[in-house]
Amino acid sequence: MSELTAAQQSVITTALSYKASGAPIPAHLITELDEIAAPWPGRWLLPWEEGEPERVVELCAGPGGWGEGLKTVLGMTRFDVVGVDMDKDACATARAAGHVRICADITRLDPEHPALRCTRGVIISPPCPSFSTAGKRAGLLKANLDILCETIAFVGQAAGLISLSELSCDELHGDFDDECPLCDGNGNDVGFAPRSGHTWNEVRAMLDGLTDARIGLMAEVAIWPLGLQAAGAPIQWMAMEQSSNLPERVLDELSTEFLGAEWFRTSWAVVESADLGVASRRKRVFMIAARHMAAGIAAPSRPLTVTTMAEALGWAEGERVNTRGNRPVDPATGRAKGGNCFSADKPSWCLTGKSRTWVRERDGLRLTPAEAGKLVSFRATYPWQGSRSSQFQQAGDVVCPVVAAYVLALLHGVAWESQVLDYLTGLYHYEDLWDEYDLVA
Template sequence: MRTLSRKVKFAVQIAQTARAAGRPVPQEVLPVLEEAAAPWPAEWLLEPLKGDPIRVVELFAGPGGWSEGIAAVLGVKVDAVGVDISEDACATARAAGHRRICADITTLDPEHYALRHTRAVIISPPCPTFSPAGKLSGLEQGNIQILGHAIAYVGEAAGYIPIDVMHDDYDDGECNCDPNAADGKGCYGDGFAPRSGATWADVREMAADVSDPRIALMLEVAIWPIALQAAGAPIQWMAMEQSSNLPEEILDDLTIEFECAEWFYTNHVVREAADYGLPSRRKRVYMIASRRRTPTSTRSIRPLPATSMAQALGWQPGERVNTRGVRGVDPKTGRAKGGNAFSADGPSWCLTGKARTWFRESDGLRLTESEAGLLVGFRRSYPWQGSRTSAFQQAADVVSPVMAAIVLSGLFGVLGEALVRDYMVQHYEMDGMLADPEEFELAT
């Protein structure tokens, strides 16, 4: 963990003493704290008091999918700060009451002193390079190898290479670690080799040769949790969301790094949002890693009754949605080329940024930003910011609050299924979910 100057340490001491006594932080030390903590909140330099909510860092946080899942669906209070590069997405999240830092995540230091009390990390790297909606460059073997090699170096940079693994690099089986190293690490103590000396910028540079820079952002999934662990933060768990097309090789590489660093539970699973009552399709892979030897909860939430797009938006049955306007007709089939329409009597197609062109065929009524948000699990009044194009792209990229709640409920120790059901009943016409409570018992 990075150190503080004497001036900042003194300011922290004054602020900590005032806060422990129930008084506000003295105004004269606030500028010092704010400068030292930037871009993170000044109060994150201070140790949490007993009963304070856990501190959570959200990366690629977007307009608030994970944030809403925690606050609006699960009703859990956390001290969270999200980071995203999109100004519009940050503006949306802020308007909804969520804290945001608008910045390039790769320029931030995961060992910043203000992060020394972080308990959890949530990460949702961009998925276009892995998704069928993109160019699939993330599936190219050369890119997979570059990314995998960089992921495999994270543990070495953080000082979490088990010494028995390191010994494989020596023909004579002898260890060259220094037991008297200044950082206190080494094979004679905690079972790990010393940190390699590489900076996190160096590690990120290892993935610089991928054909699309967005592929390299998957590296942050390993860097942030393990860097926080190396810096001494009381990190407990991480959660990740990504395209269901993410190669198994990458998931395996991530799992290995967490296991080597003694994260005692790792798991990933593919989930289709429509199977959990959402009125739009969205298939994603979710990964959880925990430093606890036993997972917080091994209970899973079973699929919930389906919701149609028409049901969610209050449309009459029989409506169809046109996604591409007037298309040419295929002379062989007599149908419009490209498959440009679907029935609203089932879940909608997966939203992309191009959903801004969708309209109801019966009257030409275009889908609104509010309706797009509702289809992916947000309340109808969610305050989308930016242009229509930007708002639809945000809704397309975001993690559904419902799926976020399902993934995180066990980690927070709450009965997620009941809370998700209540949320869905409130936002969609899903009275049938209340008919037989026994049907929705948590499966083990």
């Protein structure tokens, strides 16, 4: 854990004196705070006060799906979210839409940074190609799973969040005859064992044997919440998204670590975006964990509404979409091999970066990035940045805002159905509403 120097603490004390007096903090002090807190915002070095937005770290944050779910779909403004992502175009998109982004590798950052000591929530969406059928699925190999799960299982020890009641005398002290506090019958087995002494960089180094480094980002799902807890942050909740192919073994290992750290509840479910009215299909597994809330997640018990691709894009009925060009016809079925066409009178197939090559069969019309965004439930005027390929890749990788809203609403115990329906109505039937939204925003 990095500690502040006396000079750095003096800057914070001076800034707090201005804040207490009601006077604005001078620009030079704000600059100094930002330098001390880097890469995090300097304002996060100041203690959180009642009534201020709750601080949330969003990791592998992408172009803004979770943030749009909170802000635009649910209208929740009680969170101060700072996102981190390596993709410069995704960060540019998020910033253009009003979301805070740090362009960095999350594995190079310390969850115990002094600027994070008032963090209450963590959102994380590790890249899914290592597990998804659209990728090479190296994350499903036993050797890689063994390394990943062993690392996750070690996070609690590194954080000092292994319950004393779960340890034997030998595990805690080694084999010796002296009197052991675990055995004296005075309740001294209540609490956590000492930290292992390993740094987070050393924990991450346990993943070096993976054949695809992206698999190791799943360990960050435990490292960040438990690292924050170890540093004394008032961490309360975590939300995670990943490919629906993520092995249950990994989910079980994560759940075990949170349970051992005395988190109240951990649950997960596979959610299909089309069941929530999104105009495209996308199955993802979502996990939520909470320390002091009885939050749970489940797939919708019934489809909320159905939005077809044609309806979302204003197409006539009967249109079909070609996804892979002219393919050889299978004489047994009379259809192109590889399944390269689908009807636009249903929700679209799951978008990927390759959706940029999809064409409407009748006239060869291609999707625009804005239309791709609408199909995954982004507002029509969302400011996608980067090349055409990059914009489609962002839309293919992102968490659908409507699904993010559903998951976060369940986590925080707030109503979601009417907000989602209102948002979908505006998104797919009253596109001009977003021109007014952008003027206000």
